[in-house]
Amino acid sequence: MSGFEADNNGVSISVAADHKTVADFEVSKKPKRNKFAFACSILASLASILLGYDIGVMSGAIIYIKDDLKISDVQVEILVGILNLYCLIGAYTAGRTSDWIGRRYTIIVAAAIFFVGALLMGFATNYAFLMVGRFVAGIGVGFALLIAPVYTAEVFINIGLLLGYVSNYAFSKLRLDLGWRVMLGAGAIPSIFLAIGILTMPESPRWLIMQGRLGEAKTVLDKTSDTKEEARGRLSDIKAAAGIPEDCIDDFVQVQKQTHGEGVWKELFLHPTPVVKHVLICTVGIHFFQQAIGLDSVVLYSPRIFEKAGITSSGGMVVILATLGFSLTIIGHSDNKITWAIGLCITMVLSSVAVFSIGMGPIAWVYSTEIFPLRLRAQGASIGVAVNRVTSGVISMSFISLYEAITIGEAFFLYAGVALVAFFFFFTFLPETQGKTLEEMEGLFGKLVGRREETQKLKRKRKMNEANHQIQLGNNLTTDRQC
16 A cells, blocks of 8 residues: 655654545635724624615604694605715716826715714705705715615615614704704714724725835735735735836836726627627616615604504514614514504515525626626616716605505506516616626627526536546646656
């Protein structure tokens, strides 16, 4: 029997190589994750708390605002939903601002703008003044949404919702003209912590390279990558995208100023290829349906929904809304005024938010970002943001009018119908992209007929490549053993 011996801390270990499979020789080491990069991602995602807090606090504060300012239901709808449209201004401005001053300081600007907006809402003396505050806060939220990482944003939006509900409860006992102002004004507090936290982060290496600051970018990549090899690979990719030669190792270089994508817009809308057209349809569709199913109506107008179900306990409503914000906690039945109809209503509200938060909520953002080719990704993602926010604004500003025109039950039957259409849209148009490279994804888009067959071909090709890799690994191990 042949074999080989390896010395491990002074202990000789005999291995019977002839009867081992290839898998026995593989040492699977899980790569050590970069904690600094993870912390930076979490800090940047905190910007999403601003949107979550505004949604959560407004759902409760609007009850007191309506009674105090004596405004109509139409004015309530506009006040609640208009922030989504103001977000578009902030998002458009944030893109140019981040190119100018960097991603990190853009988040600080977002926090500062929202801080001012929250104070303006808190000190508002009438409806017009309140709308000015909403405008300023909306721009700040738009800044934050564009810059924050989409993968973890949904989690922090829900945390912001919870903070908004806590604020509703904490200040609900104040007198009518003071309580809602403190609720809205307290939104300035999260923005302060956000700005302080962001100051501890490094600047985006991509932005540094676009400014020609290669030395600083390399330092950041070394700190945020799992390995030196990964850092070098990322540096090489970004340099190539910026038009910097691979062999350039200077700490500072002159970089040709990038255009703002005029040619890209033409490729997206005037001369799209079948692949780009399919990707664009998927992006617009997934963002439209994410909001058209009416989830924002459930969250923003949940006090009215529960009131229609017969719930008038302020304390019980806060517990329910807090659970709604986390969207993962199992509903507990209250001892006060519980009936099967109320329990069913609450369960359905919680279930809809929970399913949304683990499905369409985050997936819409991730999916629509990854399917665009790199040259079209920034502009393509901005189209998704615009469709998402406009649809959200329309839904938020029409819910009360809708259920008054029909009934609140029929309004949700309508949303259910939209969700059914969305299901068939996703099944028909959206290919599975999990585990696919950019090159493989381009083969999945551009054709509806034969798309599933193409997916099966990619799976078979990947399995064949993995088998060849295992065979090659086995041959290498055999050669090493013989040597």
